[in-house]
Amino acid sequence: MKAAAFDYLQADSVGQAVALLSRHGDSAKLLAGGQSLLPALNLRLSAPALLIDIGRIASLRGIAVAGGVLRIGATVTHAELLASPEIASHAPLLTRAIAHVAHAAIRNRGTLGGSLANADPAAELPACALALGARILIDGPAGPRVVAAEDFFTGLFETVMAPDEVLVAVEIDLSPDAAWGFEELSRRSGDYAIVGLAAHRPRHGTPRLAYFAVGTSAILARHAAVALAQRGATPEGIAAAEAALADDLEPHDDPEASAAMRLHLARVLLRRVVGPWSRSA
């Protein structure tokens, strides 16, 4: 199908994008890579009156490491993340996860900020942001603000962002010698996950186990993380964490998998991801 008609404006700066969003309210949508928005428009699941293109705003681009922080601009594409030596050395979890995102032609356009702001429960990057303890930098009419990833996702395709706010960048504190892992199960390469897990354990600290495609948004398995922190990535610790997943996750039924199957697979992924940590625990 074809998208319904809309107007199109290019924003030259974040300030201009915020001003345009403030003026046009809910009838406008931001366009960056468009790899989730354009399918929704073509399927007429969404019909905004105006698209505001933020894809050419220079300040939203770039990957930088400074002062112990990795900063990734909102419109950095999946392909740029995948090819980045900074990401590979400071956030290898992202490099691994990106390979599971859709297909090469889509990764060439899709952006980090778009994936986070879209908050698809089956998407990889929201879970990575949770696992890495990322901070989401947002700008809006009231000025910039910073939101922790764990406070950012509020539900099915829902975030704390107001309709007149723009996701500007993501910051991740460097965490040398961290243990990490990523696994997802999907029917075919590039499909949305049935269950996925992005996990990260700082050298000193509690692991963060972020599941996706289980429930209405990416979610941290907090009870399981505590079990692992208390007993380590030992067979006993992993067994306790697996049991605790029943308290952490609210898996859903869909035609691909029942809730019980999802919980089972979540436990399988926990073993696969955390099991190798025992050698370094």
Place this chain on the structure above:
Amino acid sequence: MTIPVRLIVNGEMVEAAVLPRTHLADFLREQLGLTGTHLGCEHGVCGACTVRLDGAIVRGCLVLAVQADGAAVQTIEGVSDSGEIADLQAEFAARNALQCGYCTPAMLLTAQDLLRRVRVPDRAAIREHLSGNYCRCTGYQSIVDAIEAVAIARSQRADAP
């Protein structure tokens, strides 16, 4: 409301006025007559609309024509006419790596994208890179065969004294 755009298509400067909702594949087909770019699902799943945008393969149905303003686009017509993929095309024909041919332009562009980056990818890597391109005649086996054969032939040519 139409918007003026300037872009380079297959090496030629194009100036046109486009509706914001016109995606790149429709623009190429309807306004430029370049019908080698095919449309299957129009929501990013089938891959039939694959084109090159500034050298990188993209879904033509998931890029607006206005977003391509200032960019260089290459379609199957351009890549075919330049001879860049003549060996791939010959191998697809020799191995019956197409039945109806609807997916073929995109398969060729996606295969060439892989071969530009990886000299001799193994069959798993070929399948992975093609995983976003559907062939509903289920011709994958011979498509993978053709790409693998071309990769090996190119590497042997490169190694020849």
